[in-house]
Amino acid sequence: MSLVTTPTSQLATCVACHGIRVTRITMTLTDGSVVDFASCHSCEHKTWTQQGTGLDVSDVLRKAQKIKV
Template identity: 65%
Template sequence: MSLVTTPASKLGTCTTCASTRITEITMTLTDGSIVDFVSCHACETKSWKQAGADLDITTVLGKAKKHKVAV
C-alpha cells in the first residue's frame, strides 16, 4: 500500500502562517497581467502573485487602474 501525497506547492500554503486554508483566485488585470490573488482564512493575509513572484498591492492597483489613464 502506498500513500499518495500532493506536493505542498500544488495545494498552496499561506506564506505567512503556512496554513492550507487559503483561497486562490487567478484573475486578469486590465493591463493583461495574469495574477493570483491568495487570501488566507487562518491569518487573513492577502497577497498577490504574478508568475509565482510576489506582487506589491500598489503594483496591482497600478495595473488595475491603467485603463483609466489617458493614452
C-alpha cells in the same frame, strides 16, 4: 455539505501562518497581467503573484487602474 476536490497543484500554503485554508484565484488585470491572488482564511494574509513573482498591492492597484473608465 460536500467538499469540492481540489487538484494538488491548486493547494496553497499561507506564507504568514503556514495554514492551508487558502483560497487562490487567478485573475486578469486591466493591463492584461495574469495574477494569482491568495487569501488566507486563518490570518487574513493576502498574497499577489504574477508568474511566480510576488507583487505588491500597490503594483496590482496600478495595473488595475491603468485603463480609465
